Amino acid sequence: MMLIPCPWCGPRDETEFVYGEAALERPADPHALSDQEWTDYLYFRDNPKGEHTERWFHRAGCHHWFTVERNTVTHVISAAYPPGKAEKS
């Protein structure tokens, strides 16, 4: 069980949240992508052992999405911030 620090509500139990997915930068111009690049963006994800930047939704609290930097091995959360702030790529 993790304590996840919602940027607005503070630390809450993991059961209050829904996991979204990896926090990816959206392609600025999807039409400029090849079919392969678009497919990669839509369907293929890294599965890192270690630091991962991802999105969570505070379902049972403030109903907001936010970004979390979590270590997939230790589950240590090093940062959590509202979406749109600078993110690691």
Next chain:
Amino acid sequence: MDETIARPRSPLAELFLSAQSAAPDDTAQVHVQSVPFVGQVALRGKAEDGAFRDIAGQVLGLDLPLSSGSVVESEAVRIIWLGPDHWLVVTNEGEAPALVTGLQEALASQFTAVIDVSGARMRLSLAGPAARDVLASGCTLNLDPSVFPAGHALQTPVGNATAIIHCLADGTYDTTPTYDLYIPRSQALSFWRWLEHAGKPYGLSVRA
């Protein structure tokens, strides 16, 4: 034309709580009161939008609370922070429609939403020396008065429902711990079953 007027029905109607409340148990450590009909308005807008805050504050007569856990109150309304762009305005039964009209007219040129959600939740008032212990048995938040004092409200799962817990009195200074719970109507009956179970070790009594 049919003159029958649809009357609101408590989600707990089938429990016949009024019969239970006829003989309250004074030795019980927790007393619960069902308040099925409460005026409620969902107010959505951006907290960082000063014009929105000013107009909403003028109509409501109170500045919007801006941080997690915060509540402001007047005689007429209680405003509970639910998120960075979401407030629940609680008022008396039947007063929500006028409040919605007033807010909508005043905020017409703003990027906002004002919705009558009086049917969304019912209120249960929980009071007694063991009120906090009963809540804590079904909730992962720390409800100690040092971090969740009187005047604070938070939305979080309690038992089997997603509740808003508003602490009215936290037990310090000889007060009786008292909490208002706002429970989604559709979850009210199963929440009541959970509450009966959770309150059993302390004695749970129904008050009119």
